[in-house]
Amino acid sequence: MTLHSTRPDARTDLLHGTLDMLILRTLQWGPQHGYAVAQTIRAQSSDVLQVEAGSLYPALQRLAKRGWVTSKWAQTEANQRAKFYRLTPEGKKQLLREESRWSELVSAISRVMKPAAAPNTED
Amino acid sequence: MTLHSTRPDARTDLLHGTLDMLILRTLQWGPQHGYAVAQTIRAQSSDVLQVEAGSLYPALQRLAKRGWVTSKWAQTEANQRAKFYRLTPEGKKQLLREESRWSELVSAISRVMKPAAAPNTED
């Protein structure tokens, strides 16, 4: 996924594990097809997170293979065929695990970035 | 780097871009050799973030090649030879960029994970 900064100097790609978590979270609102998942993530993040098709579909297949989601073809409101994904009970558990991993990571990183006291040596 | 959760079910590896940021941040406390950088990150994160040697040294070389750090051989307090790394002015700029990218990402993800209002469809 691409991080779209307000400033143009931001470089591409970031964060391996987080895409799966975002997709699972998005599917908690209810079953959606892949394209709509990407749109939702983009909208909810105010266009900051933009999931490319080449990342999205491999990720969805990964999730399906691991049993976190199921898929079936259906029609969209615009009467187009699309593959709808639904979160499984296992997927909900996985989402909880990933959420707790993520918050653990964020807090660990913030402890390194802004520690209460300087670790040791001075400049 | 490995995320060491309190619970044992946490899986390995996470976060591509963040290692560089953590190393640069650690070197802001003053020049250190590689091994000490890893120790500092581990200590500051209360053992949650554990940087493996096979990730650490390639990362340091990457940073040196890009001009974010310089290195020179010297002696440790225990009288052992070690390569000391120092943050360059360019490295400080890079650190600022990565910090802002990181906080942008974290806030974007949290908007997706816990939105103010539900996006659209119900379950």
Add this chain to the structure above:
DNA sequence: AACGGGGTATAGACTCTCTACGTCTTAGGG
């Protein structure tokens, strides 16, 4: 009939990290 947009998919390259080695040096114990 052509086109654009919604929608899915894959191949190939790239980047970063991990595991597993290998090396050298110093300090300490037998």
Add this chain to the structure above:
DNA sequence: CCCTAAGACGTAGAGAGTCTATACCCCGTT
């Protein structure tokens, strides 16, 4: 004096996840 443990640096090879680019299908509009 030798052996080992620990500090310290490094590389090779594999694996995972993402990106770019490309391709295809379907539908509605012009």
